[in-house]
Amino acid sequence: MLRPYHEVLMRSKLDSLLPYSLLAPTLLFVTLLIVVPIFQAFLLAFQSADGSFTLANFQKMANDTSFGDALKFTFLLLIFIVPLQVVLALVMALLIHTRFKGHTFFLYIYAIPLAISDLAAGIAWLSIFTERGYLNSILNQLGILEKPFLFLSYQNLPAMFGTIVVAESWRATAIVMTILLAGLQVIPRDYFEAADVFGANTLKRTLFVVLPLLRPSLQNALIIRTIFAFQTFSVVFALAGRVVPVMAGESYNWYVTNRNPGIAAAYAVLILMFTVLATWFYFRFLQTSAAEAGYD
Amino acid sequence: MQSSYSRRYILGRVALYGSAILLALWTLAPLYLVALAAFSARQATFQWPKPLLPTDFSTDTMQFFVNTRGVIDSVRNSIIVALVTIAGSLVLGAPGGYALARFRFRGKEAISLGLLISKMFPTAILAIPLAVAFLQLDLYDTIWGVALVHIAMALPFVIIVTAGIFVGVPRDLEEAAQTLGCNRVQAFLRVVMPLALPGLVAAAIFTFVISWNEVFAATILTLRNRTLPAQVLTALNDSPLYYRYAGGFFMIVPALIFIFLIRKYLLNLWGNIAR
Numbered sequence: 344m345l346r347p348y349h350e351v352l353m354r355s356k357l358d359s360l361l362p363y364s365l366l367a368p369t370l371l372f373v374t375l376l377i378v379v380p381i382f383q384a385f386l387l388a389f390q391s392a393d394g395s396f397t398l399a400n401f402q403k404m405a406n407d408t409s410f411g412d413a414l415k416f417t418f419l420l421l422i423f424i425v426p427l428q429v430v431l432a433l434v435m436a437l438l439i440h441t442r443f444k445g446h447t448f449f450l451y452i453y454a455i456p457l458a459i460s461d462l463a464a465g466i467a468w469l470s471i472f473t474e475r476g477y478l479n480s481i482l483n484q485l486g487i488l489e490k491p492f493l494f495l496s497y498q499n500l501p502a503m504f505g506t507i508v509v510a511e512s513w514r515a516t517a518i519v520m521t522i523l524l525a526g527l528q529v530i531p532r533d534y535f536e537a538a539d540v541f542g543a544n545t546l547k548r549t550l551f552v553v554l555p556l557l558r559p560s561l562q563n564a565l566i567i568r569t570i571f572a573f574q575t576f577s578v579v580f581a582l583a584g585r586v587v588p589v590m591a592g593e594s595y596n597w598y599v600t601n602r603n604p605g606i607a608a609a610y611a612v613l614i615l616m617f618t619v620l621a622t623w624f625y626f627r628f629l630q631t632s633a634a635e636a637g638y639d
Numbered sequence: 640m641q642s643s644y645s646r647r648y649i650l651g652r653v654a655l656y657g658s659a660i661l662l663a664l665w666t667l668a669p670l671y672l673v674a675l676a677a678f679s680a681r682q683a684t685f686q687w688p689k690p691l692l693p694t695d696f697s698t699d700t701m702q703f704f705v706n707t708r709g710v711i712d713s714v715r716n717s718i719i720v721a722l723v724t725i726a727g728s729l730v731l732g733a734p735g736g737y738a739l740a741r742f743r744f745r746g747k748e749a750i751s752l753g754l755l756i757s758k759m760f761p762t763a764i765l766a767i768p769l770a771v772a773f774l775q776l777d778l779y780d781t782i783w784g785v786a787l788v789h790i791a792m793a794l795p796f797v798i799i800v801t802a803g804i805f806v807g808v809p810r811d812l813e814e815a816a817q818t819l820g821c822n823r824v825q826a827f828l829r830v831v832m833p834l835a836l837p838g839l840v841a842a843a844i845f846t847f848v849i850s851w852n853e854v855f856a857a858t859i860l861t862l863r864n865r866t867l868p869a870q871v872l873t874a875l876n877d878s879p880l881y882y883r884y885a886g887g888f889f890m891i892v893p894a895l896i897f898i899f900l901i902r903k904y905l906l907n908l909w910g911n912i913a914r
Binding site: 358359361365366369372373382431433435439441446451452454455458466469481484491521525544570584589604611612623624 | 665670672673685738758763790807853859871893896907
């Protein structure tokens with residue numbers, strides 16, 4: 344059944360509008376729930392009660408005793424967690440990519456934390472690190488400890504910080520692994536010897552052939568994990584409460600506990616600023632193009 | 640020669656499986672232990688040292704958690720929010736994904752880039768102004784408000800994932816259906832949809848996980864009508880340890896099921912989305 348010519352012509356005109364109308368609902372929704380709120384966040388942060396421009400919220404934010412610590416701990420967590428995740432994830436991805444017998448089974452296991460929230464991850468590790476928790480129990484049964492060691496006490500701040508690093512690395516390594524594994528699969532298989540990863544030759548091949556080819560994926564993993572590291576929040580709450588303040592947690596506290604949307608928004612603007620700066624930094628100095636980071 | 644080669648081979652295998660198993664234990668240990676804690680009696684929280692095997696299995700802690708005021712309601716809220724998020728983000732996002740997959744048009748690059756950027760925004764910068772706005776719109780402290788934010792958070796992912804799915808459905812099939820008398824909508828429903836369905840289901844499950852796990856916005860935007868993570872987070876400071884273990888375990892279980900369900904799509908979903 345052939346269509347009349349004029350109908351085909353009309354269709355092609357309609358067709359040129361079709362993609363826009365298909366995208367319109369999304370664009371409208373994103374505008375209302377992402378673009379507008381961001382403007383409002385800036386207004387909340389920079390506007391005084393009478394509508395004039397003010398930096399009072401930022402001054403109050405910076406004068407708060409937790410501000411310096413929140414900045415410090417957010418960046419310390421970033422510095423410790425991101426490299427740890429990348430290294431662990433790289434080992435996992437390279438192991439899986441050798442396609443040894445049973446590798447899919449291990450892939451599923453390594454991927455489990457993907458679907459676990461940072462809150463749940465924090466609680467899972469709380470059962471391990473708390474005073475009468477499983478780690479102290481194991482150390483006691485091995486005869487290493489007589490009494491429980493207080494991992495989660497403000498008196499042992501480095502230990503407490505360490506527990507957060509462990510919990511968050513445990514959770515987000517899975518995300519990095521899938522990114523790297525997806526990147527590995529794009530590399531032609533000729534580059535790999537399927538067998539042992541552990542011979543010297545294979546190690547060299549990994550370092551000098553695979554890693555350079557994996558660079559786009561590594562960069563993307565770095566960007567994504569850095570951006571989300573600025574938002575680290577509930578894993579810290581679960582393990583350390585407010586003893587270890589972080590930026591997102593302070594934003595939460597200013598809003599929920601102190602009922603001050605202005606300062607909460609100021610923190611949100613600060614987090615956004617760091618997000619933009621980090622993205623710019625990676626794009627500028629690691630020379631990833633937007634197309635590489637996006638979709639092809 | 641032969642024997643030294645095979646010895647190296649065996650050593651390599653041992654190292655390979657040894658590391659694979661070690662990493663698996665590292666991944667599974669916290670899950671096992673929090674499950675163990677959640678299925679011990681409440682008094683066992685204070686036992687010292689703790690047994691590492693489920694010697695005194697008990698549903699006491701889980702029963703206490705489920706019967707705590709607000710918990711069942713929050714679970715129901717979480718499920719409703721997640722289902723609304725799935726429906727909303729697929730209905731809004733899938734057509735957009737189809738458009739990006741099938742058409743060339745002006746502004747396509749800009750839209751793609753915009754979507755990419757919009758998934759990088761911190762939750763705080765959306766949740767705090769929206770909480771203020773929702774107060775005026777009577778959406779504050781409702782699960783619909785939370786669902787709206789979750790849809791906004793999930794949309795960029797859903798579009799990117801569905802675009803990937805539709806690219807995988809051969810265009811020839813769609814055109815063949817059209818030359819055989821289907822109109823565009825019929826061709827889509829009868830030919831494209833059945834082929835895209837498994838991927839769309841995986842995308843829906845992925846969206847469920849995003850919503851089920853989201854803590855920050857859900858906590859900021861509600862007061863009494865909490866979702867499960869918001870309920871557990873706000874109770875962290877003044878709840879007993881066993882309540883937290885049970886809550887943690889409760890949040891983890893669906894995650895485990897969903898990973899199992901979409902295991903075939905793992906790399907396509909998380910691996911490629913993040914690229």
